[in-house]
Amino acid sequence: MAADIRPKRPFRWHIGVFLAxxxxxxxxxxxxxxxxxxxLSLFRNIEQHQVFVGLENFRMLFGDPNWSVGFWNALRNNxxxxxxxxxxxxxxxxxxxxxxxxxxxxFAAFYRTAIFVPTILSFVIVGFAWxxxxxxxxxxxxxLMDLVGLKSLFTPWLGKEQYALxxxxxxxxxxxxxxxxxxxxxxxxxxxxxxxxxxxxxGITGLSQFWKIKLPLILPSIGIIxxxxxxxNFNAFDLIYTAQGALAGPNYSTDILGTFxxxxxxxxQLQVGDPNMxxxxxxxxxxxxxxxxxxxxxxxxxxLRRYQF
Amino acid sequence: MTTKLxxxxxxGTSILGSAGVASAADVTxxxxxxxxxxxxxxxxxxxxxxxxxxxGIKVVFAPSAPTEYDAALGAKLAAGSAGDLITCxxxxxxxxxxxxxxxxDLSALPGMENFSPVAKSAWQTxxxxxxxxxxxxxxxxxxxxxxxAFDKLGIKVPETRDEFFAALDKIKADGTYIxxxxxxxxxxxxxxxxxxxxxxxxxxxxxxxxxxxxxxQKLTDKDWVAPYEELAKWKPYLGDGFEAQTYPDSQNLFxxxxxxxxxxxxWEIGLFNTQAQFKMGAFxxxxxxxxxxxxxxxxxxIGMGLNAASKNADAAxxxxxxxxxxxxxxxxxxxxxxxxxxxxxxxxxxxPLAQEFVSWRGKCKSTIRSTYQILSRGTPNLENETWxxxxxxxxxxxxxxxxxxxxxxxxxxxxxPAK
Numbered sequence: 226m227a228a229d230i231r232p233k234r235p236f237r238w239h240i241g242v243f244l245a246x247x248x249x250x251x252x253x254x255x256x257x258x259x260x261x262x263x264x265l266s267l268f269r270n271i272e273q274h275q276v277f278v279g280l281e282n283f284r285m286l287f288g289d290p291n292w293s294v295g296f297w298n299a300l301r302n303n304x305x306x307x308x309x310x311x312x313x314x315x316x317x318x319x320x321x322x323x324x325x326x327x328x329x330x331x332f333a334a335f336y337r338t339a340i341f342v343p344t345i346l347s348f349v350i351v352g353f354a355w356x357x358x359x360x361x362x363x364x365x366x367x368x369l370m371d372l373v374g375l376k377s378l379f380t381p382w383l384g385k386e387q388y389a390l391x392x393x394x395x396x397x398x399x400x401x402x403x404x405x406x407x408x409x410x411x412x413x414x415x416x417x418x419x420x421x422x423x424x425x426x427x428g429i430t431g432l433s434q435f436w437k438i439k440l441p442l443i444l445p446s447i448g449i450i451x452x453x454x455x456x457x458n459f460n461a462f463d464l465i466y467t468a469q470g471a472l473a474g475p476n477y478s479t480d481i482l483g484t485f486x487x488x489x490x491x492x493x494q495l496q497v498g499d500p501n502m503x504x505x506x507x508x509x510x511x512x513x514x515x516x517x518x519x520x521x522x523x524x525x526x527x528x529l530r531r532y533q534f
Numbered sequence: 535m536t537t538k539l540x541x542x543x544x545x546g547t548s549i550l551g552s553a554g555v556a557s558a559a560d561v562t563x564x565x566x567x568x569x570x571x572x573x574x575x576x577x578x579x580x581x582x583x584x585x586x587x588x589x590g591i592k593v594v595f596a597p598s599a600p601t602e603y604d605a606a607l608g609a610k611l612a613a614g615s616a617g618d619l620i621t622c623x624x625x626x627x628x629x630x631x632x633x634x635x636x637x638x639d640l641s642a643l644p645g646m647e648n649f650s651p652v653a654k655s656a657w658q659t660x661x662x663x664x665x666x667x668x669x670x671x672x673x674x675x676x677x678x679x680x681x682x683a684f685d686k687l688g689i690k691v692p693e694t695r696d697e698f699f700a701a702l703d704k705i706k707a708d709g710t711y712i713x714x715x716x717x718x719x720x721x722x723x724x725x726x727x728x729x730x731x732x733x734x735x736x737x738x739x740x741x742x743x744x745x746x747x748x749x750x751q752k753l754t755d756k757d758w759v760a761p762y763e764e765l766a767k768w769k770p771y772l773g774d775g776f777e778a779q780t781y782p783d784s785q786n787l788f789x790x791x792x793x794x795x796x797x798x799x800x801w802e803i804g805l806f807n808t809q810a811q812f813k814m815g816a817f818x819x820x821x822x823x824x825x826x827x828x829x830x831x832x833x834x835x836i837g838m839g840l841n842a843a844s845k846n847a848d849a850a851x852x853x854x855x856x857x858x859x860x861x862x863x864x865x866x867x868x869x870x871x872x873x874x875x876x877x878x879x880x881x882x883x884x885x886p887l888a889q890e891f892v893s894w895r896g897k898c899k900s901t902i903r904s905t906y907q908i909l910s911r912g913t914p915n916l917e918n919e920t921w922x923x924x925x926x927x928x929x930x931x932x933x934x935x936x937x938x939x940x941x942x943x944x945x946x947x948x949x950x951p952a953k
Contacts, residue, residue, distance in 0.1 A: 273634070291914050291947055361775020362783050384719050384777025386931060472918060474721045475777065476926050488918075491605075494722075495906065496915035497626065 259511070265504035275501075282505040296506070298477055299485040300513075302390055306481055307458040309394035310401075315450055317398070318405025319443075323435055325406070326413040337410070341403035352467030355396045359383055383468065386478040393479055397464050401457075405450045412446040413439060445529050452521045459514050462487060482510050561849040562592040564617030566610070568603035569836070575869040583865055584856055591849045611636045611841070618844040619853060622667035622837040624656035625906050631839075632659070632666040638840040641665045643851060645858025652740065652900055653876035656834035660908065667837035668858045671866065671873035674891045675731040675831040678798040678806065680791060681813035683711050687794075691817045695764070698820040702771045705794045713771035715793035717779025724765070724924035725917075727797040730903045732819045733761040734829035739901035747908055749951025753942040754935070762927045762934030769928055777929055800891045803872035807887065816890045818898055832900035834876065912948030919944050 266282055268275045286292045321340060325333050343351065359366050361381045370379050382392040416439060424430075424438045462483025465473055471493045473480035488496065490503025565576070576595035584593060596617060598606050604627060610616035611631070620637065622628040631637045640646065641664050646654070649669050657667035684691070684701075687708055692698040705713040718724050737743065737757040745751040751758070773779060773787060788796040789809040796802070798816070806814060821828050838857055840850050856862055863875030864882065871885035874892050883889050905917040923937035932940070 289947075291944065356780070359778065360780075360783065361778055362773065362787065367775075381719075381775035381778030384717075384775070384779070384929075386929075470720060472721055472921060474922065474925060475718065475929060476922055476931055493918060494915075494921075495626065495910040495917040496913070497630070497911070499913070502913075 262504045262507050262511075265501055266508045269501050270499075282501055283509075286502065286505050286509070292502070295477070295480070295485055296509070299480045299482045302479065303459055303461075303481040305390060306394050306397070306461065307455060309391060310398060310454050310458055311451065313395065314398040314402050315405050315447065315454065318402050318450070319409050319447065321402070321406045322409035322413055323439070325410055337406075340406060343400045344403040346400065348463035349467050351396065351400050352464055356383065356468055359392070384475060386475045389469070389475060390479045393464060393468060396468070397461070400464075404453070405447075408446050408450055409443055412443040416442050445526075448521070448525060448529055452518060455517050455521075456514055459510060459517070482506070482513075486510065560590055560592050561846045562594060563619055563846055563850055563853055565593065565595045565619045565621065565838075566603075566607055566617040566841075567595065567597040567621035568600040568623075569621065570597040570599065572870065573597060575866075579865050579869055580862070583861070584853065587856070588852060591852065593853065611843075614843060616841050616843070618841050618846050618850045620839045620841050621670075622657055622839045624834050624837070626911060628657055628667055628837070628839065629659070632664070635842055637666045638842040638844075638847070639664050639666055640668065640840060640854065643668070643854055643858065645855040648858050648860070648877050648879060650876070650878055652832075652902065653834060655902065655907065657837050657839070667839035668854050669834055669876040670836045670838055670857065671870070672832050672834045672876050673872065674800040674874060674894065675727065675833070676798060676800070676816050676818045676891060676894065677731075678788070678796045678802065678814055678816045678887070680711070680788070680794050680810075681815045682791075683794040683812075684815070686710075691815065692820050693817075694824050695820045695822055699767070702795070706771060711794040712773040712787060712792055713794055714768060714773075715784045715787040715796045716768070716772055717776045717781070717784050718925040718928050719778050719783075720781045721921040721925045723781050723784060723797075724928050725921040726903070727799060728765050728768070728928070729761055729920060729924045730831050730833075730905075731797055732764055733758075733904065734831055734901045735819050735821055735826075736760045737904070738827075739829035739899045743901055743904045743907075746904060747951065753945065754938045759934050759938045762924070762937055765924060765927050766930070766934055769930065772928070800872040800874065800888065803885065803887050803891070804870065807871070807885070814887055816887055818894045828894070828898035829901055830894050830898045831903055832874075832895065833902045833906070835873070909945065909949065912945075914944040914947070916941065916945055 267277060267279060269278045269282060270276075286296055321336075324330060325337055330336075358364050359382055361367060361379070367376065367379045370376050380388065382388040420438065420442075421434070424434055429437055459482060461481060465479050465481055465484050466487065469479045469484075471484060471488055473484045486503055486506045487493075489506055490498055490500055492498030573595060581593045581595065585591065594617075604623070607616060607620065611634075616636075620631075622631075622637075628637065632639075646665060646668070651662070653669045653672070654665050655662070657669065658665050679691070683689075683705070687704055687710075689701045689704055690697075692701050702713045705711050716723055716727060734742075737746075737751070742751060742757055746753070746758075753759075769776075773793065779787075784793075784796070785802070785805070787793045789806055791810070791812055818828055818830050838854060840847065840854060844850050858877070860877055860879040860881065863877040863879065867873065867875045867881045867883050867888075868885075871883065871888035872891070874888070874895075875881045881892075883892065903917075905920050910917040919941055923932060923941055926932040927934055927937050
């Protein structure tokens, strides 16, 4: 009976009204360009006209060795770039956060700020500063290594094919290590005192407390950081461009998807840009990132145990 | 984005501002350019000289940043807001604008007869029938050397390759100076100051270049591999850590007096004159035997065309004819030593280093960089690949033969010479 007489719920306009600004802005600056890119990748410029060619651009990207060799090289380099970040940046970030959250540490705020500062620097400054630091002619690196007797280990890293990409990855790690540190630091601070106290009562202290109590509790944060690193690395471009130029030398050894896309889309020197092939590469980047994020969301995140306090 | 907007706003106000000052009958011409460095020269020297002779025509030089020029110009042309006069990049970038109808045909412009076919080749259709930009300046490749260092070590200016390497050996043995200031980090130094600098002597300038375009010669032929073999020999004479040495590093090494020889483009003259504290000289790329014909890269670099949509086409043509005149050439070449006029009329220049460079035109045959015309239209791009491979050859990553083979394979994949 009650259901019959209850007045029909009025349409809730306010939901739409409040969502509208975000939806409009997001559509205009994210969804439309993305759709435009996908569309562009299916066309080709023939005699000054955009002609629909289906998946022809993708066939060329993977079938024509002039493109596919560059693409796989960029993907390989990008994967290495990501691996270095996962193996170096994130463990160091966790370690720094663990040290910072230790109540015995003095000047914690100072360290926190100092380590985070590079993150807010411009890529141009970072790239240029490191180029100077590592310069074999005027850099401080050869001089400092000379002081401790390691001059013989110095090589012009950024100019050597076998080292350049790793050196750049480590520069990027130096710049961004503050982000995992901050996120983990926040996660560590949010662990309730009672849990720690209970652990201490059970005799778990020091390092084993970190491994057995704290690390499991911050695993979801580490997952988030991994996925942020993944997305950030596969979208990276700026550091390589400022340090090595658009041709990502020597011999394309530092070419990642971002620089490969840049050269294809905008062209370089005498190479005229080809927006359609560029869009095809951008689409592949989108799919790679989408795939990676999906793997994380459906396979990893659902298995992470969450603790409610 | 904000800088672009700001630039656009500033440009807008400057144009409006000057239009307001000009009297009603006057025509105002706007010049699009990427040469922001030349702003003072245009404002203080070139434009007053033109306006004094042509009352009623006002000229405004409105440059944008080099890296943004092509994109900004394209957008302005599409929107119909581009200036009347357009500074032309050489070869395909301008050819594309001409084909789209953005640049007017200037073949019949009075003054065009002042230029040689090589000078005009950068701004012509492939068949050479239509010219669309007035050639303004070229840059010449060669070697600049530290005269004090040469005097101290008792080295005379090398003319042949044997003398050249003997000089390098002597400098290296002495140890005071790095024999040659060049790095491979930025890639283009190896290609432009290396390969394109010494190459014309091997492939015989225009003859080899034309044969390559026609398909009669291949990059794997002896004449095209030999410059790579010479480049590979340069490696021991470069400074420590040359693999990570950038172009500004090389410039500084030389102007600080730490290196003896600098593989150069003539555009360096202006900067080197202000920075170097020692006497400098220059020599063209050494030939094989004394008395051989020498070839130099005298590369067409900058020209000026007429926006086909210009409302002041007649005034603009008057201006372009002036640009084609010896008057303009004299002012321009002296204001910018190292950017040489392409005008057939001899231009008197004050700068001794610039004089030295331009004197080679008399005794050597001129050509342009081999990769610029037609051959860099496809993917992979021959010019960009030449950068990478030249650096590879010097670094020792690739042998000269392997590098040449890669370039030829890349070129073959899209370029079919017209038979």
